[in-house]
Amino acid sequence: MLDGGESFTTPDGRTIGGVLMEMKHITLRFGGVTAISDISFDIREGEIRAIIGPNGAGKSSMLNVISGFYKPQEGEVFFRGEKRGPVKPYQVAREGIARTFQNIALFEGMTVLDNVMTGRITHMRTGLWRQALWWGPAQAEEVENRAQVERIIDFLEIQAIRKTPVGRLPYGLKKRVELARALAAEPKLLLLDEPMAGMNVEEKEDMSRFILDVNDEFGTTIALIEHDMGVVMDLSDRVVVMDYGKKIGDGTPDEVRANQDVIDAYLGVAHD
Numbered sequence: 001m002l003d004g005g006e007s008f009t010t011p012d013g014r015t016i017g018g019v020l021m022e023m024k025h026i027t028l029r030f031g032g033v034t035a036i037s038d039i040s041f042d043i044r045e046g047e048i049r050a051i052i053g054p055n056g057a058g059k060s061s062m063l064n065v066i067s068g069f070y071k072p073q074e075g076e077v078f079f080r081g082e083k084r085g086p087v088k089p090y091q092v093a094r095e096g097i098a099r100t101f102q103n104i105a106l107f108e109g110m111t112v113l114d115n116v117m118t119g120r121i122t123h124m125r126t127g128l129w130r131q132a133l134w135w136g137p138a139q140a141e142e143v144e145n146r147a148q149v150e151r152i153i154d155f156l157e158i159q160a161i162r163k164t165p166v167g168r169l170p171y172g173l174k175k176r177v178e179l180a181r182a183l184a185a186e187p188k189l190l191l192l193d194e195p196m197a198g199m200n201v202e203e204k205e206d207m208s209r210f211i212l213d214v215n216d217e218f219g220t221t222i223a224l225i226e227h228d229m230g231v232v233m234d235l236s237d238r239v240v241v242m243d244y245g246k247k248i249g250d251g252t253p254d255e256v257r258a259n260q261d262v263i264d265a266y267l268g269v270a271h272d
């Protein structure tokens with residue numbers, strides 16, 4: 001277990017470990033706009049952690065800080081006990097963080113299988129020259145990559161469409177392919193950007209089940225952002241609530257539901 005507090009057991013019997021990621025006093029500004037104002041919270045190993053809030057609350061900005069895409073003007077980010085320095089997003093990917101996007105970012109002309117394969121890039125170690133020659137280590141690596149990709153395709157129940165170009169798929173399935181690609185990287189921490197946005201009820205139920213199964217089967221820690229509060233309450237172990245760039249709540253779904261500031265924010269009660 002990593003440093004940073006006691007582990008705890010969830011109501012459904014899963015063990016949540018120590019702190020995997022810690023955000024300390026994060027402030028992020030865009031010119032005169034303060035998108036995130038002095039927010040601290042942690043993400044523990046094995047948990048499903050949601051960041052919710054009304055439109056413009058600062059959730060996407062926070063996800064981009066976690067993924068290393070935005071560098072906050074103030075505050076510190078710790079991942080696996082180490083303070084993050086100035087990193088490029090690909091270095092964050094190598095650290096074991098993968099993400100999906102709110103607006104699907106797949107290669108529409110490529111098959112499902114090839115799209116999921118692109119998620120293995122961070123695991124490709126042999127140089128292009130050896131790969132071109134299909135020689136020795138490159139061959140072994142390719143076999144290993146294919147096996148992992150097939151495992152994920154089976155797990156997310158997309159075998160039947162593995163040779164279909166992504167552009168031909170309905171929205172809900174595209175989202176599932178995006179999840180598959182992120183999982184192909186075997187992330188320690190998986191970031192989901194509004195995974196249920198634009199989905200119908202049935203697709204939302206499917207996606208919820210897959211998120212829970214991924215967490216359970218692979219032990220992947222999951223952080224997701226969402227503005228629809230109802231969607232994440234059944235799914236998450238703990239929830240951070242943001243409003244106007246500030247943290248107004250943090251706790252279990254029950255604690256957050258009972259928090260008056262959270263109720264006010266969602267009902268649109270005016271701020272002082």
Ligand SMILES: Nc1ncnc2c1ncn2[C@@H]1O[C@H](COP(=O)(O)OP(=O)(O)OP(=O)(O)O)[C@@H](O)[C@H]1O
Pocket residue numbers: 030033034035053054055056057058059060061062227
């Ligand atoms: N690149 C940017 N440049 C300038 N301002 C930005 C930028 N990104 C976000 N903002 C501003 O920061 C604030 C927080 O935006 P953010 O997109 O993080 O919120 P959000 O909670 O994700 O909203 P939504 O649910 O609508 O996606 C908003 O006032 C927004 O206009």
